[in-house]
Amino acid sequence: MAVFTEVTPSQADSLMQSLNLGTLTELRGIEGGIENTNYFATTDQGEYVLTLFERLTQEQLPFYLYLMKHLAGQGIPVPDPAANRDGDILHTVSGKPAAVVSKLAGKSQLQPQAVHSAAVGDMLARMHLAGADYNRSQPNLRALPWWNETVPVVLPYLDEAQAALLRSELAFQNHTANTAAYAALPRGPVHADLFRDNVMFDGEQLTGFFDFYFAGVDTWLFDLAVCLNDWCIDLPTGVHHNERAQAMLKAYNQVRPLSGAERELLPALLRAGALRFWISRLWDYHLPREASMLKPHDPTHFERVLRGRIQHPVSASALI
Numbered sequence: 001m002a003v004f005t006e007v008t009p010s011q012a013d014s015l016m017q018s019l020n021l022g023t024l025t026e027l028r029g030i031e032g033g034i035e036n037t038n039y040f041a042t043t044d045q046g047e048y049v050l051t052l053f054e055r056l057t058q059e060q061l062p063f064y065l066y067l068m069k070h071l072a073g074q075g076i077p078v079p080d081p082a083a084n085r086d087g088d089i090l091h092t093v094s095g096k097p098a099a100v101v102s103k104l105a106g107k108s109q110l111q112p113q114a115v116h117s118a119a120v121g122d123m124l125a126r127m128h129l130a131g132a133d134y135n136r137s138q139p140n141l142r143a144l145p146w147w148n149e150t151v152p153v154v155l156p157y158l159d160e161a162q163a164a165l166l167r168s169e170l171a172f173q174n175h176t177a178n179t180a181a182y183a184a185l186p187r188g189p190v191h192a193d194l195f196r197d198n199v200m201f202d203g204e205q206l207t208g209f210f211d212f213y214f215a216g217v218d219t220w221l222f223d224l225a226v227c228l229n230d231w232c233i234d235l236p237t238g239v240h241h242n243e244r245a246q247a248m249l250k251a252y253n254q255v256r257p258l259s260g261a262e263r264e265l266l267p268a269l270l271r272a273g274a275l276r277f278w279i280s281r282l283w284d285y286h287l288p289r290e291a292s293m294l295k296p297h298d299p300t301h302f303e304r305v306l307r308g309r310i311q312h313p314v315s316a317s318a319l320i
């Protein structure tokens with residue numbers, strides 16, 4: 001259940017009026033999600049999502065919200081934050097930072113076919129290009145410096161074989177980050193968490209990307225690797241699905257052709273993408289912050305994905 005802070009209809013109505021979105025007709029708490037308080041807010045003008053941010057701060061939020069506004073303005077289907085008369089898109093409700101965004105049509109496709117992974121690859125490339133001239137900057141806060149900080153914290157919870165894998169993979173990623181090929185990777189704002197549950201589909205039609213609250217500036221290839229590691233991996237086995245991966249990479253490459261450095265580093269970044277979520281899942285699992293708020297994901301899934309990426313590296317030339 002994802003209503004951590006109650007909002008009354010009259011509070012929501014006055015916010016919607018101040019955003020010129022009409023008069024509230026319905027306010028419904030959204031059950032999914034574990035990070036924020038989310039409501040569907042319907043007015044006589046349309047359907048919106050009201051989010052109260054439970055953990056992100058007033059300093060971090062403008063990067064995410066203005067990125068969504070920038071992408072929406074370029075025709076990428078993402079929730080568009082509503083501005084008040086002064087142009088502000090970050091508001092305060094019940095003492096919490098809050099935003100109202102457009103509601104996306106469709107639902108998550110949790111059992112994707114090649115046609116869905118192709119649609120994600122195509123829109124991901126369009127989103128990268130559309131974000132290239134976004135003028136705010138915030139690093140990916142779950143990138144290499146965070147991995148280096150967090151690995152020593154989770155190591156005590158692992159058996160010897162797991163600890164050896166985690167240490168050696170971190171060393172490999174520190175080495176990769178210092179190569180000329182890595183420095184040559186194109187970068188920009190990335191979503192960094194574009195799993196199946198953060199994309200909407202209406203049948204085969206992609207209707208939106210959402211949940212931008214892990215976004216940051218990082219390599220575009222990392223974003224693509226995160227997608228390949230979720231959309232093109234079988235659950236629960238963690239085994240690579242070649243047909244879906246080919247469909248995603250081909251579609252991406254048609255919109256924004258991969259550079260030589262990106263082709264070279266795809267296997268290393270697929271490992272990086274698996275490592276990132278193995279570490280964060282270990283961290284959530286063993287060091288729960290507000291335990292009642294978290295239903296931790298299974299960390300061993302990304303341990304399996306990482307082992308697969310090391311033992312059976314997938315090269316770009318095998319896919320496109």
Ligand SMILES: Nc1ncnc2c1ncn2[C@@H]1O[C@H](COP(=O)(O)OP(=O)(O)OP(=O)(O)O)[C@@H](O)[C@H]1O
Pocket residue numbers: 002030031032033034035036037038049079101102103104105197210211
């Ligand atoms: N703009 C939107 N349009 C339509 N549905 C949305 C939108 N934003 C959120 N939702 C719905 O609300 C649910 C919860 O949102 P979300 O996944 O962002 O929760 P969260 O708590 O912020 O994050 P997390 O997924 O990390 O727990 C989503 O699964 C989706 O069904």
Ligand SMILES: N[C@@H](CCO)C(=O)O
Pocket residue numbers: 193195277280281297
């Ligand atoms: N997508 C992440 C959860 C954070 O949004 C995971 O599956 O570990």
